[in-house]
Amino acid sequence: MPEHEADGQLATPTHEVRDFLHRRREQIAQRWADEPLFRAVFTVSRDEAVEAGKVVVDALTQVADSEQVEDPDSAGFSAVREQLGRMGAARSRAGLSNTQVSSELAALRPPVENLLAADLQQAPPEHLRACSTVLTVLMGTLRLVAMQTALSEWQALSDRQRMQLLEVATPVIRLWDGIVAVPLIGTLDSARSQVVMETLLNAVVEEHARFAILDITGVPTVDSLVAQHLMKTVAAARLMGAECIVSGIRPAIAQTIVHLGLDLDVITRASLADALGYALHQLGADIVKPGAGQR
């Protein structure tokens, strides 16, 4: 850069690129509108794609003006960050992998580079090379910004889904007067088991439950920590006057618990139906098949 400044004839490559972007705003946006990324996102009209392209070119011009072409946090990008994120998200919703979205973003560079080369035909080769290096870096940063934005949206989505999972996966079902059941599904990590304990204890109070059934049919692995969480929940429910029954213990889980040496100090039943039958019997309500008795 210093040698170009020294001869006073040529602008610095960064400023050259800035002026070029400003001058060719319309043409660049037109060419981008024909690229798969813009065509696929802006399906309503081509004008819409061109307008969106112009906004991106303006952002790049601003970034080049501030001479922060390598900085994805540059102020110029803030205007288009949301738009780029939306475009990336739209493409991944359409079924594209991250790599494919990234290569569609990369495809925005060649048209601009060709325009630049055409514009600087008369310039010395080393100046053209310096300018296209700046442009390449700038477009690389643009791609990074777009991917960053898309990734943070996916992160937010997965955080939301995690929160949803915490709530959705722990319904309390009232099976009978005084009998509630909680079907447990998935991994009982600390956060989940805390939610389970709270919802179960609340249900015990609200439903005046004397029996609470914890069904672990949907829990793939019962190790010592899961067992400990279960026992704590059982002990807490017991303190509130409800007896707990753990049901849904599959044969493989039963054998594993025995080998592991765990002593589940709680009433257990193989299936939810058995647990319900036991609880009903304890409440004095036996289920009788029609024809077996007088009624």
Place this chain on the structure above:
Amino acid sequence: MHTAAGVEACLPIRSDMDLVWVRQHVRQAAARLGFGLVDQTKLVTAASELARNTLVHGGGGQMAAQHVSSRGSQGLRLAFSDEGPGIADLELALSDGYTSGGGLGMGLSGARRLVHDFEIDSAPGSGTTVRVTCWVVRPPRPREGV
């Protein structure tokens, strides 16, 4: 053999989420090698205990899964290693009900009962490595399904 693909892996153990990966990988690898449902469950449970030890006591580490075979028998070897404080008294750590972390104290000793081969390598200050191996034992008259 085609079974090696999808079995060999080296997974980091840095958070609770990593434990989920470890369990899923072990379950898939065991199923691929032809372990029955009971043995799969045992192996996954042992892996879950050991991986949690690596995380809680060792401050994080990794699990390496390896496909082994000996005299026509297929097996899965899992190595859990960390660079934590190590175990001072192995005999005490391996006894039922002993805990230093507020758990039930059945993790290490229980995991040993769930696998066929169990090796532990640890000294204070030099981290801990636990290697376990399970073999697919084929009964004389295999009965498929339940």
